[in-house]
Amino acid sequence: MTNIKVGVIGCGSIAKHRHIPEYAMNENVEIAAFCDVVKERAQGFADQHNAKAYADYKELLKDAEIDAVSVCTPNYLHAPVSIAALESGKHVLCEKPMATSAEEADAMISAAKANGKKLMIAHNQRFVSSHAKARSIIESGTLGKIYSFRTAFGHGGPEKWSADGEKSWFFDKERAFIGAMGDLGVHKTDLLRFLIDEEFVEAAAFVEESAKQYSTVDDSAVCILKSESGIIGTLAASWAYNGGEDNSTVFYAENGMMRLEDDPDYSLIIHYKNGNNERHSLGAIQSNEEGKQTNTHVIEQFIHSILENSEPPVNGEEGKKSLAVILAALESSEKKQIVRI
Known part of the structure; x- marks a missing residue:
């Protein structure tokens, strides 16, 4: 069994209700780090999952052991955080909308290609x-x-x-x-x-x-x-x-x-x-x-694309369109x- 080490950047409701529980359910995943500008929020999840907590995503990205990240930040940070993550050698699952402009979306797609990493947008x-x-x-x-x-x-x-x-x-x-x-x-x-x-x-x-x-x-x-x-x-x-x-x-x-x-x-x-x-x-x-929190299948599709080295079903190009x-x-x-x- 392959363990993909994942970091979650942004620990608000979408991370709490979707990304974190679905990563926790996935037998191929180890949640290794959490990051939030409200450090206590990240620390709370880190304590639950025996992981590291960060207040600055750039510090999290320095951890060479982390294979992939979920970007669950406010929209204006989707592109800069995703690009930084891709350039640091991480696969990226980014929340929607993927960016605030076509230019940002293009930059994300280019960063994924240049670094040979997966970029998936969380359209469930x-x-x-x-x-x-x-x-x-x-x-x-x-x-x-x-x-x-x-x-x-x-x-x-x-x-x-x-x-x-x-x-x-x-x-x-x-x-x-x-x-x-x-x-x-x-x-x-x-x-x-x-x-x-x-x-x-x-x-x-x-x-x-x-x-x-x-x-x-x-x-x-x-x-x-x-x-x-x-x-x-x-x-x-x-x-x-x-x-x-x-x-x-x-x-x-x-x-x-x-x-x-x-x-x-x-x-x-x-x-x-x-x-x-x-x-x-x-x-x-x-x-x-x-009471209606069902599995979105987004996480399993993202992890599957990494394990199988296949194209994510909602890649950067799809997100941009x-x-x-x-x-x-x-x-x-x-x-x-x-x-x-």
Whole structure:
């Protein structure tokens, strides 16, 4: 059995609820170090896992024994920390959105190539059972030509979940760069690209800061997207869905419609135009809601790519393409025009 020594940089909620437990469950991993600007936070996890604690990520990166790191920092640090880690010879799993610009994303991709290391972006929606099944159904041609879609990802906001509540970096434009669009919307652009196996070429969007008095970033956005072959649809991302979480996607196609994560009992439903229906109960989607913390499969995919020396399923290029759609939507909202991607 190979032991991959891992360091976790940034010990907030995403590390606490996703990265750390999933590394701990992986028999091929030893969590060797934690880093957080709040040293006590890192020390708390270090004590639990018999690991080292750091307040400065550059010190952690000097440890030659560490093979890989998770970058779970505020968004503005994703690129600089990831690049430094890659240049110090570590494989990198970076939280989404991977960067705050296309230029940063390119620099991360270049650093991974130059140093022969893996770079994976933590987009987990591809690995949800209903979404994996949906891709195989679309590929099979059962639905015929896809015409349109609608997808949403919204909840009441990260203040209920973040380690720092309303004072979280999520709401600070300097550190977050982007709000609900980067937190939630980019997950859906990645999912849609994965499901239709096409790139988006145009975006139009309305992006608002209306629901959070303590925030300087977007909290509600609706985008219209068009793919290479002319599939059109809407993507909504919001921190103002206060009655619960919506993580649904619906496709409208030649032979019927397919609903994903849109029904409490069945995670995939197909209504065929001939009157037939298909219902699949494939397990719960990943959620921030209490008691719904399921395995995202992101960690196991990352570790597998290192052990097998294979390309991570969501590599830097994939992360950049999903980010590009969000950047185009922001530009569209600012310029009040349709933007080419």
